[in-house]
Amino acid sequence: MQTILLTVHILLAVSITILVMLQRAEGGALGALGGGQGGAGFLTGRQAGNLLTKLTGCFFFFFICTSLSLVILARQATVNETVSLLPTTEQTTN
Numbered sequence: 001m002q003t004i005l006l007t008v009h010i011l012l013a014v015s016i017t018i019l020v021m022l023q024r025a026e027g028g029a030l031g032a033l034g035g036g037q038g039g040a041g042f043l044t045g046r047q048a049g050n051l052l053t054k055l056t057g058c059f060f061f062f063f064i065c066t067s068l069s070l071v072i073l074a075r076q077a078t079v080n081e082t083v084s085l086l087p088t089t090e091q092t093t094n
Contacts, residue, residue, distance in 0.1 A: 002073050009066040012059055019056045 002070070002077075005066055005069055005073070009063065009070060012063040012066060016056060016059045016063060019052055019059065023052050023056070
């Protein structure tokens, strides 16, 4: 379960990075990919910006969900383990 969740988490991180890099700082997105062609393109600059903004927000929401899930799973895995910073005085004899 943890491996699948970690894989999804990494894919979301890469996707968010790509989506943010596709957006332009002026608010128009996909300018280099034909998004700013006016009414002739598949998506106008404003529509592409809205789409990328919504996709980035959704991916970010799922990224936070996977982050919290990974923390909860890691916490549950370490609850049963005792961690001591001090050396133990028990010695094993063979």
